[in-house]
């Protein structure tokens with residue numbers, strides 16, 4: 377069995393930021409990610425980020441990813457790609473299916489002193505008649521196809537959902553040369569930011585609010601969908617059906633935190649609708665209800681890259697402190713700065729409800745932990 | 747539940763379990779995700795419920811008139827990601 381001081385599951389903004397902080401303080405860090413490239417969602421995000429300038433808004437997600445990778449390398453962070461954390465056992469033994477350079481895989485158990493879970497979130501699906509037809513996929517999956525693998529998912533796309541993911545991916549699908557036929561949104565209002573919505577509108581693509589997909593049809597793959605208007609009780613209004621021809625339907629219906637490792641290890645969870653469902657309880661150090669196991673980023677509640685990054689930093693600093701690489705005063709100074717930035721990110725009409733949700737989770741932390 | 751969810755609609759693709767089978771499991775006494783899973787195998791396939799768990803929770807909430815937090819979630823066992831027998835047979839380093 378190998379030994380590492382800090383083992384991190386997930387190399388998205390949360391996992392990489394955690395790795396950088398812990399390694400900068402002097403800890404020996406390994407990050408494991410199942411993708412063929414580290415960076416999590418960042419390398420799919422070819423658009424400029426929103427938010428304040430202190431938080432790298434105006435910078436493209438992929439450029440933040442490149443900066444973080446360079447920093448991780450500078451501090452000697454070890455990264456295993458194409459490798460999945462498949463288990464987490466008592467006394468912090470992390471089981472990994474490691475991808476080798478020759479394409480083979482091997483099972484490795486690592487004895488860690490501290491574990492940080494930063495596994496992100498997964499896309500929600502939506503049920504309608506025919507939802508399992510080929511050509512129907514998550515919006516994030518379509519984004520991975522065009523921006524990472526440079527493969528068009530099809531020619532004519534109907535997007536379900538008008539939150540930021542739905543809006544941004546629609547625009548990027550158009551940039552990639554797809555014809556976006558329409559956006560369909562069940563709520564009476566567009567969910568995402570005005571800047572993103574106006575790009576869609578300017579391109580002449582209709583956004584049908586108070587509408588949903590009733591049925592998808594096709595033989596080998598989807599060839600058309602029926603949409604209909606919804607009444608105030610979210611029921612389809614008969615006679616309002618429209619048929620849209622398409623060969624791709626992308627679902628942007630929100631994300632849910634990936635909590636498999638958390639649940640495997642019996643960390644206490646709490647249900648939080650704002651954050652997308654069940655999330656692990658944690659304290660202000662991002663430590664879970666089991667000492668030495670930390671959680672950060674979308675795993676703790678679906679938010680954004682910047683909050684994921686700051687939460688990752690917190691967990692990295694806290695782990696380094698617990699390992700004795702930072703004094704309590706040094707760690708406090710770093711953590712206070714991070715919390716100030718996090719509070720800043722959780723403000724305004726979009727951020728405030730996440731601030732309240734986070735406070736609920738922090739208040740729910742048991743006084744004595746396992 | 748709304749009529750748009752026909753009984754023959756697939757919910758768990760891995761194990762090919764339909765809305766109707768899940769409704770029947772609930773009628774037979776399943777109260778949460780684990781109850782449905784034990785009776786139908788929904789969520790026991792390759793993806794281990796990553797796609798369907800949320801839909802099973804929605805059906806439970808609708809059929810039993812309970813909140814989403816009361817529908818529970820699946821118990822998790824390693825490996826949390828699918829691995830091959832070949833890898834397992836290689837032993838653990």
Ligand SMILES: Cc1cc2nc3c(=O)[nH]c(=O)nc-3n(C[C@H](O)[C@H](O)[C@H](O)COP(=O)(O)OP(=O)(O)OC[C@H]3O[C@@H](n4cnc5c(N)ncnc54)[C@H](O)[C@@H]3O)c2cc1C
Pocket residue numbers: 385386387388389390391408409410411415416417418421424425426459460461462494495496497516519540541544545634672673674675678679680681682683684685826827
């Ligand atoms: C279309 C879209 C647009 C967005 N735009 C913005 C924006 O403009 N601004 C903004 O701030 N945010 C944006 N976000 C949100 C942002 O991308 C996420 O909040 C952020 O990436 C979360 O970071 P994370 O590190 O928690 O998770 P992720 O970035 O998802 O990284 C998690 C990583 O963990 C890995 N992993 C999971 N399970 C395992 C396992 N068992 N073993 C090994 N590895 C594992 C995954 O492969 C992944 O690489 C956007 C999201 C989307 C989908």
